[in-house]
Amino acid sequence: MESEKRPLPVVTTVILGILIAIGLAVAIFRYIHGLGAATNLSDGRPWGLWISFDLYCGVALAAGGFVLTGTVYIFNMKRYYPIVRSAVLTAFLGYLMVIVALLVDLGQPWRIWHPVIYWNPHSPLFEVGWCVFLYTAVLALEFSPNVFERFNMKTPLSVIRAIQIPLVIAGIVLSTLHQSSLGSILLMFPESLHPLWFTPILPVQFFLSAVAVGLAVVIFEMSLSDKGLGHHVDQGILAGLGSAIPYVLGLYVVVKIGDLLVGGKLGLIFTSGIYSVLFLLEFVGGAIVPLILFALPSVRQSRTATFWSALLVILGLVLNRFDVSWFALAPRLGTTYFPHPMEFAISIAIVSSGILAYILATRYLPAIQSIKKQPEAG
């Protein structure tokens, strides 16, 4: 047991608490008066900020969990062991945040469990629902040793240790399905999603970009918690993660260009007005540029450069998910949409609660940050 406990960052905690309180008040208002009163959503634009940001970005940004557990437990790269627990915590919190967002966005959130008994295997959303449900359970189990160790519960700990590898594999399978199925959802919109983004292989592109951003998120998070929470991580580890990014982003870029080429849509990159701007921003700024940056050893050796390059990957992905689920998706005729302030308040509150939970977890469950070099498998 480590005895030195850092004090809670008081100012940060108070600010987060206020933001969460505002969100709670808005949520109460939304449940009493309905979605129409709390949002600018309409029949012409029934999905908005919560789906684009909290669901689409949230799930992708939680990809660090399966990428890191796979790296450490399947590929047995032990040197990443010190950060795998943080990555799992982030993914777990990420999925909980997605579920909270869905509980606000769904018209009848008390029926969120309905897909368990009412099946429609043709629906990509059905796949998404099951993946959220099952993967959150897997993440809870992957996270549970932190709690068991804290309270010295030996039996459950040994049970989790025994099923570690099957659990990790299940997590990878579910993540593969889930990340790609968010792309499958959009396959129902061949007529309304702009042709620069619509392609039958959207699920593949979604998976590849999720893996890339999973790595970037871990780098980003480790850099931040290094500064803010005193969780020191070797630059060698971050550089190692960064060195994988050019391969993943490279594959993503090739698949995307190849798809546009095959579809005869390369010209659209430059002739689609505002959509060209959006596409070039996310694709060049958020994929090609960081691909080049992470390929440079000088970038990977610099903590600052690594951080900013990872941020580029993240921003590129966020813009991509906003493009496909909002900006490049045509609404019904005559509809405009800009989120209501209450929509922003909910999203901000959900992110705040995630950050607060992360701070509390790293403080009260010291194992998350322990730099033990002891993976149990292997």
Added chain:
Amino acid sequence: MSVGMLIDLTKCIGCRGCQIACKQWNELPAEKTHNRGSYENPPKLSDKTWTYITFHEIADGSRVTWVFAKDGCRHCLEPSCASACIVGALHKRPDGAVVYNAHKCIGCRYCEMACPFGIPAFQWEKPVPYIQKCTFCEDRLDQGEEPACAKTCPTGAIEFGERNDLLQTAHARMKERPDKYVNHIYGEKEVGGTSVMYLSSVPFNKLGFPTYGPEPLPRYAHIAMNAVPPTIGVVTVLMGGVYWIIKRRDKMMSQETDGVTEPTEKEG
């Protein structure tokens, strides 16, 4: 056998009787609207309005003619809403009507996103909201009655019947009066065919009808969903295999380095 409706826009006089009959039969409330300088009212479909008449002023040489069209659920042969619905609340009945089971709905609104005709509507003002849309008057169908809109139409612009029979009627009518009709039955082929079909004297794109090809829209999603079971198998085997191989490799490497202490396996 599947039911259908043939709506001949050349016969529609814009009386909006269908609009009212729909509200009466389905007990839908009125909507408060504002004068927009058109008889078209309300301005769009909603949870309270499942069908309405759209008014179009069409320039025809030196004069202007009015063309009226009935907007509402097309009851697609392969409905996107039913494919999209996470819990199967929206589904196509054997007789062709696309209907909604309110008890299953979770309010995700994917149906609204997926529908190519902008039909499903959500009860935005209600704390316990449901999706609302034309049911083809399923309760009337069950009693052997035609839908309220078709029943009330005074000019016979809305014809109810077997889809195949109606298609024959439509083709015959076009053949008889090629001067009167454009050579296009909207809904015969669009998005794989729809149960509600239209005849018109002016091209449909001038009436705000979206232009669609003959392929059903859920086809890409169906391909992706069929790929799910093999993906589970492939990823599981792949990850299991990688784990096994790498574990074995690491074991052998550690044996090579301190091979003296491991007498179990002898390797040259």
